[in-house]
Amino acid sequence: MVPEMGYLDEQFNQLEELQDESSPNFVEEVVALFLKDSPRLLSNIEQTIGKYPQDFYRLDSLVHQLKGSGSSIGAVRMKNECSVFKAHCNDRNLEGCRRSLQKMKREHATLKQKLESYFQLLRQVGPREHAVNSRK
Amino acid sequence: QTHQHINPSDEFFAVPYFCSCCSGEFDLLMAAASPTQAPAMTLPAAMAAKVAPSPKPAPAGDRKVVPVMTDADEVVVQVQVQAELHVLAVDDSVVDRAVIAKILRSSKYRVTTVDSATRALELLGLGLITDVNMIITDYWMPGMTGYELLKRVKESSELREIPVVIMSSENVPNRITRCLEEGAEDFLLKPVRPSDVSRLCNRIR
Numbered sequence: 304m305v306p307e308m309g310y311l312d313e314q315f316n317q318l319e320e321l322q323d324e325s326s327p328n329f330v331e332e333v334v335a336l337f338l339k340d341s342p343r344l345l346s347n348i349e350q351t352i353g354k355y356p357q358d359f360y361r362l363d364s365l366v367h368q369l370k371g372s373g374s375s376i377g378a379v380r381m382k383n384e385c386s387v388f389k390a391h392c393n394d395r396n397l398e399g400c401r402r403s404l405q406k407m408k409r410e411h412a413t414l415k416q417k418l419e420s421y422f423q424l425l426r427q428v429g430p431r432e433h434a435v436n437s438r439k
Numbered sequence: 440q441t442h443q444h445i446n447p448s449d450e451f452f453a454v455p456y457f458c459s460c461c462s463g464e465f466d467l468l469m470a471a472a473s474p475t476q477a478p479a480m481t482l483p484a485a486m487a488a489k490v491a492p493s494p495k496p497a498p499a500g501d502r503k504v505v506p507v508m509t510d511a512d513e514v515v516v517q518v519q520v521q522a523e524l525h526v527l528a529v530d531d532s533v534v535d536r537a538v539i540a541k542i543l544r545s546s547k548y549r550v551t552t553v554d555s556a557t558r559a560l561e562l563l564g565l566g567l568i569t570d571v572n573m574i575i576t577d578y579w580m581p582g583m584t585g586y587e588l589l590k591r592v593k594e595s596s597e598l599r600e601i602p603v604v605i606m607s608s609e610n611v612p613n614r615i616t617r618c619l620e621e622g623a624e625d626f627l628l629k630p631v632r633p634s635d636v637s638r639l640c641n642r643i644r
Contacts, residue, residue: 314630321541321633329541337534367579371608372534375630 310414315377331422337376338415344369345408352400362400363392369407380410524640525549527568529559529576529588530606535629539575539606542636556583560591563598571601573624573640578607578614586618593622604639606631 315330322329348365351358370385384407391399526548528539536552543550551568553559556576560583562568574592576585585605592598602624607614615626624642627635 314632317630317632318538321545323545325544326541333534333537333541336537340533364581367608368532371629372532374608375532375534375538377630 310380310417311377312379313377314374318376334376334418334422337372337378338418340372341369341411344372345404345411348404348407352397352404357395357397359392359395363389366392378414381407381414384410523547523549524572525551525570527559527563527571527574528552529554529556529574529580529585531555531577531580535577535606535631539631539636542631542633543575545633546637546640548640556580556585556588556591559588573602573604575604575606575627577629578605578618579609586614586621589618589621589623 318330318333326332344365348362348369351362351365366385366388370382370389373381373385384403388400388403388407391397391403526543528536528543528550530536530539530552531554533554536554540550540552551562551571553562559568559574559576563571574588576588578585585607589603589605592601592603599622603622604625604627605618605623606627606629608629610628618626625639627639
């Protein structure tokens with residue numbers, strides 16, 4: 304089972320390689336941490352965008368966190384959209400930030416759905432070892 | 440007196456031991472013990488006379504064979520288990536903490552994770568974390584940055600010998616230079632991969 308092309312990069316594979324008998328569900332656990340943490344960041348970003356006067360420094364800091372954790376699990380589309388957002392912060396382009404946030408929220412929802420399906424499928428095909436090794 | 444060279448299996452770990460009768464190494468099979476136990480094994484005296492221990496410098500994680508003479512004219516071989524290397528990982532991201540901890544544990548390191556530099560200094564200062572062989576820290580954290588943590592560690596007489604590695608998602612040459620000049624052991628770009636860490640840890644060992 305190959306992760307969806309374009310949504311996840313090599314980092315995701317690296318995490319799967321780390322899985323072993325001592326932590327057979329490592330990737331799913333890390334993804335769960337990300338999916339629990341990221342909505343909070345998205346919500347903080349949304350709140351901060353709504354504030355006046357604009358606090359681009361804080362916005363940048365929040366997106367930086369989201370970009371970091373996204374890239375740690377290999378969420379390449381989210382990572383790229385965060386970079387776009389950061390560029391808008393740099394330009395103090397509020398409208399750009401708003402558009403980017405909407406994109407990030409859509410990306411996040413799609414990613415969450417795909418990851419959850421992926422892990423569900425892995426459970427269905429049988430023992431974790433088979434599912435992972437068949438990719439090697 | 441004969442002896443056997445036996446291959447280790449999962450149940451046993453082999454202790455390299457130098458044998459003067461065949462001038463080579465043979466492996467004493469010891470029942471796999473927990474890392475904190477020090478199993479002892481008794482060799483018959485006749486064999487002991489021919490065996491000359493030649494312990495090589497044991498890297499952390501290996502077992503060192505130490506022969507101990509007893510009154511019963513036997514040699515009791517005690518195995519001292521070297522402690523695993525202890526790494527303190529500092530990162531405000533819960534995802535990144537999980538990833539770096541897993542990467543390190545897969546390389547057989549003992550890992551303590553904290554979510555801030557101030558917390559790290561607190562625990563180190565209070566002696567609540569001890570025997571730290573390496574600190575690996577994110578650069579950009581709210582409150583105290585990893586760079587500031589690096590400086591504090593290098594300024595401290597108790598802590599300055601501990602190698603500090605900085606991680607960052609941003610490739611900023613000035614930042615890298617500054618960290619290295621301040622005494623950082625290395626600078627890793629995030630996302631951190633197992634190969635980055637093993638390359639690094641080979642130097643720390």
